[in-house]
Amino acid sequence: MDGTQPVALSGRIVFFTGAGVSVGAGLPTYRGTGGIYQDSELEPPHARDLAPDRLPGLWARFGDRLRAAREVTPAPAHVRMAELERQHRHPVVIVTQNVDGLHAAAGSTQVVELHGSLRTMRCLGAGHHLDLDQAIWVDGIPGCPECGQPCRPDVVLFGESLQPRVWAAAEQAMQDADTVVAVGTSAVVYPAALLIAPGTIAARQRIWINPEAEPPDDGWTWLKGDADTQVARLTCA
Ligand SMILES: [Zn+2]
The missing domain is CATH 3.40.50.1220 (TPP-binding domain)
Structure with a gap:
């Protein structure tokens, strides 16, 4: 038509x-779930990056991406x-x-x-959803103001359903x-x-x-x- x-x-x-x-x-047009990560400078976040010893590395790579996403109208x-x-x-x-x-x-x-969404985060405690600004950052990791637990990006990572x-x-x-x-x-x-x-x-x-x-x-x-x-x-x- x-x-x-x-x-x-x-x-x-x-x-x-x-x-x-x-x-x-x-x-840019990107394909599906992984698309936002199809950035040659960015290692694709994977579910295993949520392990306590890897979380600081994940946020070091991902934090700027979340901030940048909020600038897009x-x-x-x-x-x-x-x-x-x-x-x-x-x-x-x-x-x-x-x-x-x-x-x-x-x-x-x-x-x-x-x-999921790049505009929010989710805590690893009770699963509270929160904005980047609401988190309490300690040693490069955002923490949940409700339960004190560290947060993860609120998007489906590789290796997750x-x-x-x-x-x-x-x-x-x-x-x-x-x-x-x-x-x-x-x-x-x-x-x-x-x-x-x-x-x-x-x-x-x-x-x-x-x-x-x-x-x-x-x-x-x-x-x-x-x-x-x-x-x-x-x-x-
Ligand atoms: Zn929480």
């Missing part, structure tokens, strides 16, 4: 987003999705593979972050959706790709926004182009 005419969305909406949605925010596509949530009579949920936290930064309130609670929320949102809009994802990274695999989605309206990658099957309407331009066409019925 070409053109610039508006496309009306109806019922309960889920936006399923990948790296392509953040291109307009000046981030949302793209027009993030902003438009947040607007649609405010305008729409039905729930609008974001299920994202990105860890940049830009959907929440744009004002979306129902965001399922499959791979997605959090079951987060995965369940994503599956539920997909099952409940009348409309699914997949934006800027090539749907090749598992397990996230399972959420939109052929045969798994019941939503009657399915929209695929991508400049290149084809939809998983022919049940999708393909709005071919970049996320900012195509999401701008969406309206709510």
Whole structure:
């Protein structure tokens, strides 16, 4: 489907987003979970880096990355999705593979972050979520002000599985959706790709926004182009 005419969305909406949605925010396109770490200067964080003797090294490498992530501002596509949530009579949920936290930064309130977020940390004690500024740093390691335990990045590291609670929320949102809009994802990274695999989605309206990658099957309407331009066409019925 070409053109610039508006496309009306109806019922309960889920936006399923990948790296392509953040291109307009000046981030490079990266593939899936590991993408943010595909930086030649940065050794990929691994679950074993959470061991007490390795944690200082992890934070030495990762701390600046978290600070840098907070400087990135949302793209027009993030902003438009947040607007649609405010305008729409039905729930609008974001299920994202990105860890940049830009959907929440744009004002979306129902965001399922499959791979976590670079904008928060999680303590290794009770699992409190906190902001970089809230932590008490001692010897290069951020500590939780609630329970005093050291913190870890709040993202899924290599060697870790997605959090079951987060995965369940994503599956539920997909099952409940009348409309699914997949934006800027090539749907090749598992397990996230399972959420939109052929045969798994019941939503009657399915929209695929991508400049290149084809939809998983022919049940999708393909709005071919970049996320900012195509999401701008969406309206709510
Ligand atoms: Zn804590």
